[in-house]
Structures are given as structure tokens and as C-alpha cells.
Amino acid sequence: MPELKDVHKNRLDRFRQRMEEAGAEAVIILKPENRAYLSGFEGSAGMLLITKNQALLLVDFRYLEQAKNQAPHFEIIQYRQPLSETLRRVFQELNLEMVGFEQDYVTWEQYEIWTTRLGDLVEFIPLPDLTQKLRMVKGAEELKAIMEAVAIADSAFLDILPLIRPGFQERELAVELEYAMRRRGAQAMAFETIVASGPRSSLPHGAPTERVLQAGDLVIIDFGAKCQGYCSDCTRTVSIGPPTPKQREIYDLVQRAQDAALKAISPGVPASRVDAVARQIINEQGYGETFGHSLGHGVGRVVHEEPTLINRDQTILQPGMVVTVEPGVYLPGWGGVRIEDLVVVTTSGCEVLTHCIKGLSIT
Ligand SMILES: [Mn+2]
Missing domain, CATH: 3.90.230.10 (Creatinase/methionine aminopeptidase superfamily)
Structure with missing residues (x-):
């Protein structure tokens, strides 16, 4: 059986392929099952930000240690509320212009908050669930x-x-x-x-x-x-x-x-x-x-x-x-x-x- 670390690397590679096909340069993952599938992190709150070359896991204080243990191939970033301030810094550092999100999961309210606070910096693009298709075939x-x-x-x-x-x-x-x-x-x-x-x-x-x-x-x-x-x-x-x-x-x-x-x-x-x-x-x-x-x-x-x-x-x-x-x-x-x-x-x-x-x- 392959090592878990390799398993998650492989999943990330396949996700990036899907992301490219969808024309997205970066995607936010919030669905707990997708978050865990791609990163290995099993906590109940946190956000993945995946780009062509970066894989970030944003968590609050409660999950910092767990995230480091469970998702060693992700860069772990601790955020304090409001999350949008951390996101602004990260989006700027990564030079992002468009960020995709799971359109069947993010609420209207969440979308409104993002566009109000960060709309000057990036455009938020609704995407179908790219991870779910990968999850169909089990390893x-x-x-x-x-x-x-x-x-x-x-x-x-x-x-x-x-x-x-x-x-x-x-x-x-x-x-x-x-x-x-x-x-x-x-x-x-x-x-x-x-x-x-x-x-x-x-x-x-x-x-x-x-x-x-x-x-x-x-x-x-x-x-x-x-x-x-x-x-x-x-x-x-x-x-x-x-x-x-x-x-x-x-x-x-x-x-x-x-x-x-x-x-x-x-x-x-x-x-x-x-x-x-x-x-x-x-x-x-x-x-x-x-x-x-x-x-x-x-x-x-x-x-x-x-x-x-x-x-x-x-x-x-x-x-x-x-x-x-x-x-x-x-x-x-x-x-x-x-x-x-x-x-x-x-x-x-x-x-x-x-x-x-x-x-x-x-x-
Ligand atoms: Mn049944």
C-alpha cells in the first residue's frame, strides 16, 4: 500500500489537472469531505487554497497542530477572524486574480462577504465540484x-x-x-x-x-x-x-x-x-x-x-x-x-x- 503522503500528493496532482481543464488558476475548497480527501486534514473547519504550484491549508488556533500532523505537504497558515484579512494577504502574495469556489457549497452570504471585502482584489468564480469526480474511484x-x-x-x-x-x-x-x-x-x-x-x-x-x-x-x-x-x-x-x-x-x-x-x-x-x-x-x-x-x-x-x-x-x-x-x-x-x-x-x-x-x- 502506498504511503499516505504519496496518496495525497497524487490526489493533488489529479485535482490540479481538473483545475486546469476548468480554466481556474486557484480554487478554494471548503467541503469537509473534499478538504480531507485532498489534504488528509480531518478537522471540522478550515480552508484549502490550491494553485498550480501552491497548496495552502488555512486553519484557526484549534486545528494548528492537527493540520501540521495530518497535512504535511500543505503549507499551514493560521488565521484569526476575520478570515478575509488573511485571505487578502495570501491572495496578494500569490498574485491571484481569479479564485474558484465550490458553487454547490458556498452560501450566498459567504459569497457576498467575499465579494464585498475582497472583490477589489480578485474575482470569485463559481465552479462545479471538481473533487467529487476524483472521489468516485476509491484507492x-x-x-x-x-x-x-x-x-x-x-x-x-x-x-x-x-x-x-x-x-x-x-x-x-x-x-x-x-x-x-x-x-x-x-x-x-x-x-x-x-x-x-x-x-x-x-x-x-x-x-x-x-x-x-x-x-x-x-x-x-x-x-x-x-x-x-x-x-x-x-x-x-x-x-x-x-x-x-x-x-x-x-x-x-x-x-x-x-x-x-x-x-x-x-x-x-x-x-x-x-x-x-x-x-x-x-x-x-x-x-x-x-x-x-x-x-x-x-x-x-x-x-x-x-x-x-x-x-x-x-x-x-x-x-x-x-x-x-x-x-x-x-x-x-x-x-x-x-x-x-x-x-x-x-x-x-x-x-x-x-x-x-x-x-x-x-x-
Ligand atoms: Mn443507501
């Missing part, structure tokens, strides 16, 4: 972190399996699952755990409530751990007690759609194609309208990133991309089923990373 060190997060979540689910029975609340289940993930080493949750039972399981993103599980329920549990900055994502649907024929029918349909999508994932295939494969199977059984979300999404430093497995995403899959495959069927008043696994695209297909126990009748 060995990133895959390792994702697999660690997956392993933590997988075993945490096994820990709480005995609690998925009549008498337990959705909220209690979610709390126990989150505690199990933390106890097993998760630095945080990848997102807020979803537990939706009985008729509530038709809510694709049902936040856990005080509803008590009952025999005959379907329960959707969607959960993920975060480890070394990287997320996992997994959904299981289980029945409390023996499933009804209809529960079995819908579950098997969703599982067939997922199996077909997993087989369709291969380098060179557009993301949209994988969604179409799963959707066709659900459409054929007349449930097309009840599968109202995309088939899957990229996962990395954030739980929803590019590419998206959806009809409008023409991204060509490449080895190293990590995506979820999560078809679902939701019938208001009755309940729902979603089955989600996390996969990495390989040179010949894909490898399923989640090994979490699976099946409608596992409780």
Missing part, C-alpha cells in the same frame, strides 16, 4: 476503511438480531444498533439509523419511533458505520414471525431485482443501465410505481455520493467505484421491503462488501 487505502466500516456494521447487526422480536420499540432497536456499532469501533454513524416496522415500513426513510414491534410485522433496518472517515450502508428487511405469502412474494421480487442488478454491474457499463435492469424486473410484476427511488448511490466519505444508479446518470462504471444496490417496494398501508448491499466494481464485475446476515426469516 486501496479508501477501500480498506470502507471494509472496516462494513465489518463493524455487519457484526453490530448480528449483536442486535435477538432484539428484533415482539415487545421491542423501533427506537430501542436503533439505539442498540448504534451502540453496538460504536462499541465495535465506529467513529460515528454514517447516517441516522432507519427502523420502520409494520405499516410504517412503507416509509422508505422512516425514522425510528416508539412503535412496538408485533408479530406479523415487516421491519426495515437501514444502517451504516463510519470508520477512518469512510461510510458503510446496508439495509435488511425481516419479518417478525413466519412471513405471509404476500410478504414472501414481495421480498423474493426485491431480492430477484437486486440479484439481477448485481450481475449487471461491470466496468464499462453505464450507471443508468444497472438501475434499468432492476427496475424492469419490478415493473414486470406490476410494482414499478412502488419503487420510487434510485437503485443505488456511491458511498465514500459521505454516504450519498457519485455515481448514482439512476436513469439520468450516464457515468461509466470503473473498477474501484463503490455503490449501493438497494431496490425496494413500498405499499402504503401494508408495508415495504428494501434490500441493500454495498459493492465495489472490480475488473470483471463486482464484489459484494456487505456480509451482513440476510433473509426475510432470520429473526
Whole structure:
């Protein structure tokens, strides 16, 4: 495995190439996931300023020592409020005339402050997120972190399996699952755990409530751990007690759609194609309208990133991309089923990373 320092140098090189293609001479990076990806700095506040030849990390007093340790190939600059005074000095020293920024992250207010205080010196140029495209293909060190997060979540689910029975609340289940993930080493949750039972399981993103599980329920549990900055994502649907024929029918349909999508994932295939494969199977059984979300999404430093497995995403899959495959069927008043696994695209297909126990009748 390459040294972390080289990893970040390489990322910076590739970013500069993108920056040049976009016609920018300097770019400010503020999105925490992009900041960490390019520099290695994991703090919660700070700004990167990247030019053709310079890489600066501006932080306040709280993060000075951490920045020096985590981003050795960046020049660390400590700022005091207002940041604009430090920026003025830096822009002047570097002789900058135009500075790009992440247009989907910087607020209108922030932009107004910059242009009011520094508009006489530089022009601020809105740019699409250049870093996110680089982040789609994961390196060995990133895959390792994702697999660690997956392993933590997988075993945490096994820990709480005995609690998925009549008498337990959705909220209690979610709390126990989150505690199990933390106890097993998760630095945080990848997102807020979803537990939706009985008729509530038709809510694709049902936040856990005080509803008590009952025999005959379907329960959707969607959960993920975060480890070394990287997320996992997994959904299981289980029945409390023996499933009804209809529960079995819908579950098997969703599982067939997922199996077909997993087989369709291969380098060179557009993301949209994988969604179409799963959707066709659900459409054929007349449930097309009840599968109202995309088939899957990229996962990395954030739980929803590019590419998206959806009809409008023409991204060509490449080895190293990590995506979820999560078809679902939701019938208001009755309940729902979603089955989600996390996969990495390989040179010949894909490898399923989640090994979490699976099946409608596992409780
Ligand atoms: Mn997901």
C-alpha cells in the first residue's frame, strides 16, 4: 500500500489537472469531505487554497497542530477572524486574480462577504465540484476503511438480531444498533439509523419511533458505520414471525431485482443501465410505481455520493467505484421491503462488501 503522503500528493496532482481543464488558476475548497480527501486534514473547519504550484491549508488556533500532523505537504497558515484579512494577504502574495469556489457549497452570504471585502482584489468564480469526480474511484487505502466500516456494521447487526422480536420499540432497536456499532469501533454513524416496522415500513426513510414491534410485522433496518472517515450502508428487511405469502412474494421480487442488478454491474457499463435492469424486473410484476427511488448511490466519505444508479446518470462504471444496490417496494398501508448491499466494481464485475446476515426469516 502506498504511503499516505504519496496518496495525497497524487490526489493533488489529479485535482490540479481538473483545475486546469476548468480554466481556474486557484480554487478554494471548503467541503469537509473534499478538504480531507485532498489534504488528509480531518478537522471540522478550515480552508484549502490550491494553485498550480501552491497548496495552502488555512486553519484557526484549534486545528494548528492537527493540520501540521495530518497535512504535511500543505503549507499551514493560521488565521484569526476575520478570515478575509488573511485571505487578502495570501491572495496578494500569490498574485491571484481569479479564485474558484465550490458553487454547490458556498452560501450566498459567504459569497457576498467575499465579494464585498475582497472583490477589489480578485474575482470569485463559481465552479462545479471538481473533487467529487476524483472521489468516485476509491484507492486501496479508501477501500480498506470502507471494509472496516462494513465489518463493524455487519457484526453490530448480528449483536442486535435477538432484539428484533415482539415487545421491542423501533427506537430501542436503533439505539442498540448504534451502540453496538460504536462499541465495535465506529467513529460515528454514517447516517441516522432507519427502523420502520409494520405499516410504517412503507416509509422508505422512516425514522425510528416508539412503535412496538408485533408479530406479523415487516421491519426495515437501514444502517451504516463510519470508520477512518469512510461510510458503510446496508439495509435488511425481516419479518417478525413466519412471513405471509404476500410478504414472501414481495421480498423474493426485491431480492430477484437486486440479484439481477448485481450481475449487471461491470466496468464499462453505464450507471443508468444497472438501475434499468432492476427496475424492469419490478415493473414486470406490476410494482414499478412502488419503487420510487434510485437503485443505488456511491458511498465514500459521505454516504450519498457519485455515481448514482439512476436513469439520468450516464457515468461509466470503473473498477474501484463503490455503490449501493438497494431496490425496494413500498405499499402504503401494508408495508415495504428494501434490500441493500454495498459493492465495489472490480475488473470483471463486482464484489459484494456487505456480509451482513440476510433473509426475510432470520429473526
Ligand atoms: Mn443507501
